[in-house]
Amino acid sequence: MESSKPLIALTPYHNLEKDEPYMRPAYLNAIRKAGGIPVILPLEPEEEDLVQLVSSFDGFLFTGGPDLHPFHFGEETHQHCHNVSIKRDRLELALLKLVMKAEKPVLGICRGIQLINICLGGDIYQDISSQLPEDFPIAHTQPFSFEIPSHTITVVPNTLLARLAEDSIIQVNSMHHQAIRKPAPGLAVTGYAPNHLAECVEMPDYPSFFLGVQWHPEYLWQKDPAARNIFAAFVKAAVKNPQ
Numbered sequence: 085m086e087s088s089k090p091l092i093a094l095t096p097y098h099n100l101e102k103d104e105p106y107m108r109p110a111y112l113n114a115i116r117k118a119g120g121i122p123v124i125l126p127l128e129p130e131e132e133d134l135v136q137l138v139s140s141f142d143g144f145l146f147t148g149g150p151d152l153h154p155f156h157f158g159e160e161t162h163q164h165c166h167n168v169s170i171k172r173d174r175l176e177l178a179l180l181k182l183v184m185k186a187e188k189p190v191l192g193i194c195r196g197i198q199l200i201n202i203c204l205g206g207d208i209y210q211d212i213s214s215q216l217p218e219d220f221p222i223a224h225t226q227p228f229s230f231e232i233p234s235h236t237i238t239v240v241p242n243t244l245l246a247r248l249a250e251d252s253i254i255q256v257n258s259m260h261h262q263a264i265r266k267p268a269p270g271l272a273v274t275g276y277a278p279n280h281l282a283e284c285v286e287m288p289d290y291p292s293f294f295l296g297v298q299w300h301p302e303y304l305w306q307k308d309p310a311a312r313n314i315f316a317a318f319v320k321a322a323v324k325n326p327q
């Protein structure tokens with residue numbers, strides 16, 4: 085019998101030195117384990133082909149990666165902004181708008197949550213540690229393996245994240261030096277790091293699954309039920325005719 089698993093499109097990573105697309109296997113494994121078929125999108129599709137690409141897939145995962153160019157949220161480049169991928173900015177900003185128009189499931193991870201927020205009119209800290217000084221700075225670029233959680237998230241009750249997390253506080257990993265500052269209109273912040281940094285957004289009015297997380301559940305799902313549930317719910321929402 086023919087497989088009828090949902091096809092999940094992933095935005096590609098971009099090796100800026102070699103100017104080559106690539107992918108981290110952790111994303112592919114997480115989608116596959118959750119029952120989807122992961123497919124890596126081209127880095128530079130023809131613009132006229134984007135609509136066809138959107139209609140060809142059942143769910144869209146916006147992956148981690150470099151900083152977005154600050155011009156996309158109306159700022160000059162901060163001295164602690166890192167490298168950017170003009171090609172990924174172009175692809176993902178155009179893609180997200182079309183995916184949302186088609187009302188298909190969206191999952192944003194790390195760069196993905198920032199992409200979502202900027203695309204919808206919010207902005208970000210270009211560098212947390214220099215723009216948001218704290219008495220006890222949380223290590224958002226954790227000093228140990230991605231598979232080991234490093235800080236907690238306080239989950240806002242009665243949200244999608246609350247249903248997925250099964251607990252009011254969860255432990256996550258952290259590999260980012262930027263973060264959401266002003267959430268975009270229509271987005272609800274539903275998870276906070278210590279010191280109230282926004283690390284999870286949802287869009288309550290969106291007709292399908294819509295979640296952005298600042299951490300990397302693709303490195304946690306083997307041990308962490310919340311990370312597993314995020315991928316399971318995303319892939320399930322992408323099933324065309326759920327039983």
Ligand SMILES: [Mn+2]
Binds near residue numbers: 259283298
């Ligand atoms: Mn963090």
